[in-house]
Amino acid sequence: MTQNRTSFCGAVTASLLVFCSCAAICSRTAVAWAADTSTIAKVELAPTIHACGVIVTLSGDDNGDAVVKLELRESGTTTWRPAHDLLRRKSGRVHAGSLFYLAPATHYQLRVTVEDPDNSGAPPSSTDSMQTRADAPAAPSGKTIHVSPQGDDGSADGSSVKPYATINAALAQAQAGDEVLVAAGVYREEVKLPRGGTEAKPLWLRGQPGAIIDGSDEALAGSPSWTLYKDDIYTTPFSGSTNYLAVDHTRIYDYQSLAALEAKSGGQSGKSNVLEGGFFIDGAKKLLYLRLPQGGSPTGKKVYAGVRKVGVLIDNKAHVVVRGFEIRYFGGQYAVAVDLRGATFCWISKLNIHHLIAGIRSRKGGA
DSSP states (O other): OOOOSOSOOEEEETTEEEEOOHHHHHSSSOOOOTTTSEEEEEEEEEEOSSOEEEEEEEEEOTTOOOEEEEEEEETTOOOOEEOOOOEEOTTSSEEEEEEOSOOTTOEEEEEEEEEOTTOOSSOOEEEEEEEOOOSSOOOOOSOEEEEOTTOOTTTOOSSSSSOBSSHHHHHTTOOTTOEEEEOSEEEOSOEEOSOOOOSSSOEEEEEOTTEEEEOBOHHHHSOOOOEEEETTEEEEEOOSOOSOEEETTEEEOBOSSHHHHHHTOTTOTTOOSSOSOEEEEETTTTEEEEEOTTOSOOTTSOEEEBOOOEEEEEESOBSEEEESOEEEEEOSTTOEEEEEESOBSOEEESOEEEEESEEEEEEOOOO
16 A cells, blocks of 8 residues: 555545545555645745845645746746746745846746646646836935025925924925935934835935934033043033943943942953943933043043934835935944834935944834
């Protein structure tokens, strides 16, 4: 006996159910079980600029011996080119792979063929079409909304004569195809995109040379007064919180207690004189304690404390272009220059990112 699974086997074609007798099962002739034969249930394509992900889900193939072949050709041509066979996932019926070195903005046809020794007749196949993405976003096609340090959110209309003062105020007015054009200057805000665009009409956020998105405390970055506390440790009023501080562009280590800062412990319990320089924030007294690595007073030096966490947040939006900014001095445990949270089809380019924890982060969408 070559098969002994049940007292009958079944095959379903359209609405017809056909049963085989036990005698057929008990013969010595090899039987191809209906669940072992395979057909194509679904083909999914995910094209990018130079590649395309391919996922093929089979129906049947319980014994896992099917092989999924992949071929491609540019639309309008006649010759199929073989690609790598798709790899079987642990789930068994799902096969996946990728095509590489494709041309941007080009139409392709993909042919999937299933080779299964349990099948009879012509192998199942499916031909699908896709187009790779262009290697540049569509140019702005709507209005230009201006932002400038000399602007006024209260009276602005977005023109170059009456610009907005903040990027977020301008973005609140921007629609698909529009461009928010930001003039040179320092903008201390966490920029959040209220909406995105479309493939044909992306929403543009562009900084002109000298446009800076800054996460630091404005008062501390100015010229605060410093008071000597003891042993080259100086204090200044500070009501915020941060784990990122830099003096004249040099990062300073944050301490968890004033005693540790005094001992220069470098965060190592029971040790002293480990690390020169550091800072501690006393939230109750609203004071920042600062010791420079080289000693001396911070008076006259640029002190940047990252009190904001995200430079630009694109949360579950699509088709957004961010270009041309300097993004700096953001603090916090998850501080980042550009946070792509559940965002798709976004273009982030020509940014000068420095003095923060992370540059560009891409992750799944939030709740």
